[in-house]
Amino acid sequence: MKALCWHGKHDIRYETVPDPVIEHPRDAIIKTTCCAICGSDLHFYDGFVPGMKSGDIVGHEFMGEVVEVGAENTKLRVGDRVVVPFTICCGDCDQCRRGNWSVCERTNRKKDLGDLMFGHTTAGLFGYTHLTGGYAGGQAEYVRVPYADVAPVKIPDGLTDEQVLFLGDIFPTGWQAAAQCDIQPTDTVAVWGAGPVGQFAIRSAVMLGAEQVVCIDNVPERLDMARAGGAITIDFDSESVLERLQELTAGKGPDKCIDAVGMESHSLRSIDSMIDRVKQSVMIESDRPHVLREMMYVCRPAGVLSVPGVYGGLVDKIPFGAVMNKGLTIKTGQTHVKRWTDDLLQRIADGQIDPSFVITHTVGLEDGPDMYKTFRDKEDGCIKVVMKP
C-alpha cells in the first residue's frame, strides 16, 4: 500500500510499504477514505519530537471503512464506516474505566520509554513518536487499529466524511479545551492560536455559553475564520495582546485562557520569545512557551488555563508565582477523545455545527509531502488539509 512516511526533519515521503495485518483478535483493518494533517504532526516535521524512526508511517486523524476484523472484535463489522480517535485505549484499565482515555495504562507498547520520559506512561497514539507506542499512522491507504472494539466511532449514513473526520482529534480537542474551563455565562474566554484546534475551541466556547470569546493570532485569514466563529480578534503583530485583553475585560483579564499553540510559539515580538529561540537552537530548552507565560500573566485571578497545545519537554522562565498567587487552575493533557465523541457526533447530526468549515485544502495522499510544507508555512491560506488516499 501507499503511505506517508517520516524520514527526518522536513522529510516526509509518499512510499510503498507493507499492508497491515491483524495482529490481535481485537484489531481491525481500516481502508482509509479520508485523513488529515494535524498541527501536532508539524512538531515531528520540524524535528521537535524525540523518538521518531526513519520510515515511521505518520498521521493520526483518519477515518475509513472496516475491511477486516479480528476474531474477538464484536463491535465492528466489515463495511462499517468509522472515525478512529487518535488516542488508543483498551477500555479495561483503571484509567479507561475512569474515563481518562488518553492516559490508558496498557496501550503504549513501549511503556518503558513513556515511563522514562514522563514519569508514567500515557496512551498509545497513532502515527507519532515511539514514546507513545510507535503505532503506524493513518496517512496511509490502510491502517491497523488496535483495540478496535473500544474507541472507533461508527458513523451513520447521511453524514459526509468531511463532517465527521475531525471527531478523531481536533473537534474533541477544541471541545475539551473549552469544557474543562467550566465556562460561566459572564466569562471572557481568550484563545491563543487560530489554527484548527483554536477554531474549534472558539466555537466550543461559544456553544458552551461564553459571554465573549477573544482569539489571538497574526495570520489574517485565520483571524477571519475566528471572527466568523464569533470571536473578537487580536493581531499580535499590530496590537499589544495584554493591552487589548485588559481593554476588552475592563481591566480584569480573561476569566479563562486556552493555549491552542503549544511548543512552537511563533511570536517574535517579545524578548522571551527571542531567548526561547536561541535556547532551543542550542538544545537547552525543548519548547517555546511564550503563550503559557502570557496566559499566566494576563489571566484573571481564580481563572483557568486550559492547554490543549502540545508540549514535549522542558520549558524555562515560567512565572509560577503568578499562577500560585492568583490561584489559577491549569488543565491540560492529550484529549480523552472517547469521552466526547458520542455527544459531538450527535451535535453534528443535529446540525449544531458542521466541522467541515475548517477544511481549506483537499488533495490526494501523494501530495501530502508538499502539503506538509504548505500547512507549516501557512501558504495559500492553508488552515486544514484533508487527504484522500
Place this chain on the structure above:
Amino acid sequence: MNTVTTLHPMSRALPSRPLGPMRSPARALGWFSIGLGLAELAMPRTVARAAAMPNLPRLTRAYGLREIGTGIGILTSKDPSPWLWGRVAGDALDIATVGAGIFSQRRPARTLASIAMLLGVAYLDLKVAEGAPPAKKMAKRSLRDYSARSGFPKSAAEMRGVALRPSERLTSTVEPRQGFG
C-alpha cells in the same frame, strides 16, 4: 506538484499577501547577526584574530552589541528594512576597521582575505536590504476570504450557549439521538 487542490466552496481567492521575496534571507541575516554578536561578546580576541581586526576586546565587544541589536531589530520589527540598511552601514564600519590595520598587520594577505570576505557579506546585505519591501507594502491581507466560515447554521450570537440547552435539532441530516456508537 501535481496537486488537485480543491478549495472549500466558501473560499474566495484574494490577491496574494505581499510578504516580499527577501523575507527569509532577511531572517537568516537576523540570526547570523545575533550569532556573530554573541561570538564577539564571548570571544573578542578569537574573533578579532580570525577577522584580522585590531586586538581591541572592548571595541570587538561593542561591535558584538551592535550586531545583536541589529539582529533583534531585523527579526522583531514589522519593517526590517532600516535594520538591514543598518547592517550595510555596519559592514562599512567593519571594513574600515579591518582596512585600517592593513599596514600594521604582520600578515597583510590575511587582512586582504578578511576584507574580501567582508565585502562579500556587505554585497549580500545590500541585496537583501534592496529587496526588502518597506512596511507599508508588507501590510498583511488575507490570502482567502474565510469570513463566511462559521460552521454554525445560525449566527454565532444565536448559537451562544446552544450546548447548554436540551437537545436542539437544527437540521435533519440523519435520524436523531438513538442508534449511534
